[in-house]
Amino acid sequence: MSEAAHLSANPSPTAQPPLQAGLTGALLLALETSCDESAAALIQGRRLVAAEVFSQVAIHGEYGGVVPEVASRNHLRALRPVLDAVLRAGGVSLSNVDAVAATAGPGLATSLMLGLSLAKGIAVALRKPFLAVNHIEGHLLSPFLHEPAGPSDSVGLVVSGGHTLLVRIHGIGRYSLLGRTLDDAAGEAFDKVGKLLGLPYPGGPNVNRLAASGDPKRFRFPRSMLASGDFNFSFSGLKTAVRYLLPDLESVPVADVCASFQEAAVDVLVHKALRAVREAKVDTLAISGGVSGNTRLRERFTAECAASGVRLLLSPPQLCTDNAAMIAYVAALRLEAGFVTQLNAEIFPSLSVTNGF
Ligand code: KG4
Numbered sequence: 379m380s381e382a383a384h385l386s387a388n389p390s391p392t393a394q395p396p397l398q399a400g401l402t403g404a405l406l407l408a409l410e411t412s413c414d415e416s417a418a419a420l421i422q423g424r425r426l427v428a429a430e431v432f433s434q435v436a437i438h439g440e441y442g443g444v445v446p447e448v449a450s451r452n453h454l455r456a457l458r459p460v461l462d463a464v465l466r467a468g469g470v471s472l473s474n475v476d477a478v479a480a481t482a483g484p485g486l487a488t489s490l491m492l493g494l495s496l497a498k499g500i501a502v503a504l505r506k507p508f509l510a511v512n513h514i515e516g517h518l519l520s521p522f523l524h525e526p527a528g529p530s531d532s533v534g535l536v537v538s539g540g541h542t543l544l545v546r547i548h549g550i551g552r553y554s555l556l557g558r559t560l561d562d563a564a565g566e567a568f569d570k571v572g573k574l575l576g577l578p579y580p581g582g583p584n585v586n587r588l589a590a591s592g593d594p595k596r597f598r599f600p601r602s603m604l605a606s607g608d609f610n611f612s613f614s615g616l617k618t619a620v621r622y623l624l625p626d627l628e629s630v631p632v633a634d635v636c637a638s639f640q641e642a643a644v645d646v647l648v649h650k651a652l653r654a655v656r657e658a659k660v661d662t663l664a665i666s667g668g669v670s671g672n673t674r675l676r677e678r679f680t681a682e683c684a685a686s687g688v689r690l691l692l693s694p695p696q697l698c699t700d701n702a703a704m705i706a707y708v709a710a711l712r713l714e715a716g717f718v719t720q721l722n723a724e725i726f727p728s729l730s731v732t733n734g735f
């Protein structure tokens with residue numbers, strides 16, 4: 379059986395009460411541990427009740443990047459307090475929960491196992507349905523969380539530390555990939571440039587902060603694949619162009635490098651995403667992932683979408699970076715449609731957005 383078939387052939391669990399019809403209005407608990415954030419959220423129907431994140435950024439900052447074993451050890455320490463905090467914030471106890479979900483991929487294997495195992499354990503103890511969720515689908519649909527009508531026919535741009543994707547959203551669980559990065563993800567390029575410039579980890583928010591006082595026209599960095607005619611991206615040339623400047627950095631304000639780099643990265647994203655919306659003949663663009671919290675990206679997309687009559691959906695900044703609210707939302711939509719996952723579900727560290735559950 380192909381991986382895709384295996385993943386989607388999952389409607390009736392063996393060790394759980396099977397769902398005959400969709401469960402609407404259920405109180406669902408979701409856990410997210412795909413990388414270095416330990417997160418939990420509660421959603422009732424499609425309404426977010428509470429969300430908590432314990433970020434390990436300060437811990438991994440000492441190493442200049444995420445160390446998988448350190449991430450796993452800290453998930454072990456953080457998951458119980460995060461779970462208690464979300465239940466407290468939601469004013470409920472575990473016994474009120476009707477279904478439990480967790481991210482199953484993509485992400486770091488040893489981090490994914492912890493959230494998935496805990497969620498399965500809770501589902502078994504409560505004898506409630508369990509749902510495995512695709513992390514990229516979580517990002518992709520997160521801008522619809524506060525939209526009363528839910529996910530609609532649209533184009534999604536996911537810009538995170540691990541992914542840069544343009545996706546045609548036809549409906550819940552029905553996605554086609556329009557384009558992706560052929561090398562570095564957008565967030566990865568921000569992080570690598572931050573490192574080259576000696577900024578603290580993670581580079582993205584620090585490049586964003588310094589760029590605010592820099593001149594975006596000081597350097598004309600390459601806009602790779604702008605005229606490629608497809609919807610793919612490449613950010614490694616842009617990062618290399620910044621590296622070539624290194625010998626001169628003493629004499630150049632770092633803020634100007636940040637602003638010029640950021641402008642080049644955002645230019646390509648705006649250009650390709652708006653062309654995808656035009657060609658797909660849809661009226662909505664939904665942008666998600668950590669980089670969608672970038673101030674300049676938000677400004678540029680807001681202006682360009684307004685000028686071209688495109689409805690722009692951007693999440694509030696706390697929903698851009700990794701969180702469990704987006705995982706809870708996808709799980710709630712799936713549960714509503716009558717889907718649950720078998721308790722023997724595995725983790726899928728390299729899962730793509732078109733492999734659903
Ligand atoms: O979505 P996310 O939290 O995790 C992944 O699934 O990868 O994205 C994290 C990425 C990091 O590369 C981080 O530097 C970047 O998002 N990021 C930003 C900003 N905030 C986070 N990049 C640019 N500007 C920001 N304000």
Ligand code: ZN
Pocket residue numbers: 513517538539667668699700
């Ligand atoms: Zn993410």
